[in-house]
Amino acid sequence: MxxxxxxxxxxxxxxxxxxxxxxxxxxxxxxxxxxxxxxxxxxxxxxxxxxxxxxxxxxxxxxxxxxxxxxxxxxxxxxxxxxxxxxxxxxxxxxxxxxxxxxxxxxxxxxxxxxxxxKGSRRLTDVDDMIISLYAGGMTVRDIQHHMITSMGVDISHETISAVTETVLDEVMMWQNRQLDDFYPVIFLDALRIKVRDGGRVVNKSAYLAIGVDMDGIKHILGIWLAKEEGASFWAHVCANLASRGVQDVFIVCCDGLKGLPEAVEATWPDSMVQTCVVHLIRAANRWVAYGDRKAVSAALKKVYTAPDEATAKLALDEFAASELGVKYPQSVKVWRDAWDRFVPFLQFPPMARRVIYTTNSIESMNNELRKATRNRVQFTNDDSAIKTLWLMMCNIEDKRAAKRAKQAKGKSRTSGRLIEGARVTNWKQAINQMAVAYPDRFNTYL
Known part of the structure; x- marks a missing residue:
């Protein structure tokens, strides 16, 4: 209908x-x-x-x-x-x-x-809006030029189209430097690989996104950062950026075992925890497992991350290591043992809180949408172009999601603007209550 x-x-x-x-x-x-x-x-x-x-x-x-x-x-x-x-x-x-x-x-x-x-405008604003909308949808400058002349009879040079899209850079910078909340119970970090022209060469870079969950359970995209080589200095820069924008404390940071991140987080927010994403651990453990054995390996590892405490989880991992599958795939055991110190914080939480922090899927879904939108792009011309394009694409994705939520809520959407407010985490009230009871000293100040 x-x-x-x-x-x-x-x-x-x-x-x-x-x-x-x-x-x-x-x-x-x-x-x-x-x-x-x-x-x-x-x-x-x-x-x-x-x-x-x-x-x-x-x-x-x-x-x-x-x-x-x-x-x-x-x-x-x-x-x-x-x-x-x-x-x-x-x-x-x-x-x-x-x-x-x-x-x-x-x-x-x-x-x-x-x-x-x-003054200075050569197009009515609806044309500019259309160009930016097409660009945000993943079309290249040349694609937009062809679309405008074939569908609308408007012949706009690719230089002009580039100039139109450049007008959003100020808005991107304002968003990237906006003031953030004092405290985020959970921050998720994940990345996607893109090709960027740098110094006359096309190099692979990682575009990292941070999604913060506020006290009301609403997800916010906090920023985008590009890194050619990830390490302690890069993560120190990211944490310093968030701190300078108002983030005084973070309860837990969930990621895929990023190198240098734990040290940077602990240096910036000493009371914070860094949790390795359980789904990433399962994927890494199955990386060298034959396809026919993956279900069995995953079933055996489920006993580890569903254990009620650390001792039971360690016993389950030892049992897997001694089993036929564990002997056949020792690398799968090694993945979990190497990440053990960053996995065990997860076991301290009750079931509902675990569901919130066990995976970075909420940010991976955004990255999957971005990958679809960037398929037509062989490369980005520079770092600013990459951040601008990714930001526009995120705006486009968030607008669609907000429209879907509004439709499901019969027009009563909580969304108040692009990239300002996302969906609420499922069962957040129960999760935040469990975390606050388990760590009252960390939450009482912000409740």
Whole structure:
């Protein structure tokens, strides 16, 4: 069933009044009858109406700026206005209906700044929005150029399209440096590999995303960081960035065993814990296991991460190591033993809290969506381009998810803006209660 958005009654009334005025004009009604015979004619009609309305609107803007209408000298004198009109200049801007020629009025003081067609703009904003939307959907600059000329008849150079997408960089930087909460009970970290041109060469880099869960259980994307070589210095930079933006404490950081992260976290937030993702451990343990044995190995390892305490988990791992499968695949045992110190914090929590921190799937799902969107891109031109593109893609993904949540909630979405608020963690109330009871000294300050 298709849901049709309800239009505001005031908007409907205004549109109805405009429609009646147009049809009441005999010349306009005749023009509509003559031109409304084909798609091309209809497009020309809309473009003509758009052009006329913009020109009229620009003149109205100038009237409001000066405080009197064109040719009304008495009002000019009464207003004590020394400024006056100073002719106009022609300008062509692109639109969804093709090029539109407008006449932009000028004033003698040079203080008039038109809002309908801002200075320096070569396109109406809906075209810019479409370019950014297509770019966020994963299309390359050349793809967008081809799409615009074939579907809309608007020929825009790839340099112009690049310039349009560059306008979001300021917004990206504001988002990347925005103030964060004092405390996050859980932060998830994960990465995806991308190719970036760096110093005349195309190199593989990791784009790391951090998702923080706030006290209400809402997931927030905290930032994007690019790293060619991961290590203690890189993670020290990430932790310092989060701390400088207001994060004073983190209860637990869940990741895939990233090198150098535990030391950086403990140096920045001494009371925090670093938890290795259980799903990543299972995958790593199965990496060198024959396909036919993977189910059996996973079933045996399940006894380890579902154990009620560390002693029982260690006993289960020893039993697996001594079994036929453990002897056959010693590397699987080694994976768990090497990660043991970063796995055992997980065993301290009750079942509902474990479900929240056992895996980084919440961030991996975002990365999977990003991988789909970046398939068309062989490489990114530089680090800024990579971060800008990934940010736009995340906006696109989050917008779709927010729309889906709103539909499921019958229009009552908690989302308040792009990348500001995500979905709530399942069963969060029970999980936060269990964590707060187990570690009262860590949570009482923030409850």
């Amino acid at each position: 298709t849901t049709v958005a309800k239009r505001d009654p005031a908007d409907s009334a205004r549109i109805k009044a405009i429609e009646e005025k147009l049809l009441a004009n005999p010349e306009m009604a005749k023009l509509i009858d003559e031109l409304g015979t084909s798609t091309t004619d209809a497009n020309d009609l809309v473009r003509g109406l758009l052009q006329a309305s913009i020109n009229r609107g620009l003149n109205a803007e100038m009237d409001a700026h000066l405080g009197y209408q064109h040719g009304d000298r008495n009002s000019k004198t009464a207003a004590g206005q020394n400024n006056s009109r100073n002719g106009s200049y022609p300008k062509r801007v692109d639109s969804n209906y093709g090029p539109v020629d407008v006449s932009v009025p000028r004033d003698r003081n040079g203080s008039f700044l038109p809002a309908m067609v801002p």
